[in-house]
Every structure is written in C-alpha cells, then in structure tokens.
Amino acid sequence: MAKDYTSDSLRAELKSLADTLEDVLRSSSEKPLAEWDKLRSRAESTLKDTRVRLSDTSDKVVHQTKEIATQADSYVHDNPWKGVGIGAAVGVIIGVLIARR
Structure with a gap:
C-alpha cells in the first residue's frame, strides 16, 4: 500500500x-436484524480501511521526519556557526514572543 494520501483524502x-x-447509531433501533448486521459490517469495513490508511500515512510522516532530521544534522555538522546563529535567532524570537505576553 504505497499510495500517497493527502490530508484532504484522510479527512x-x-x-x-x-x-x-x-x-x-441513528438507525440501530429502527432496522431489522439483517439490515443491522449489514450496517455493522459496513462500519467495521470502513473502520478497518481508515486504520490502514492512517497507519500508512503515519509511517510516511515518520520516515519524512527522520530524513529531515538527518539533513538538518548534516547541515549543522557542515556549517556549525550557521547552526549556532540559527539557534540563537530562534531563541531570541521565542524570547520576544514570550516577553510580549
């Protein structure tokens, strides 16, 4: 299942x-037993499909996050002073935002 699911398709x-x-839930008391079983089966099938798609998407996000972390680590090792500068800039921005509260 190597399909690419966007957030819109997951929604x-x-x-x-x-x-x-x-x-x-709405029709549980109104339907005969055969229709109830059909609805329950449809709900279980939809739930199973949704779980599979969410799991696939979760795995993809974890993989992408690891790749980004590896690239960031390589960048900081190759450019340590730029990494320090970026970290300091982010710290200043966060400090300013917290101080405004």
Missing part, C-alpha cells in the same frame, strides 16, 4: 467513517 475518509457510524 474525507474520516468523514465517511463518521457518517457510517452515525447511520449505525
């Missing part, structure tokens, strides 16, 4: 899951 998937679960 749509979660909305679909929520809609399915709302259908199940």
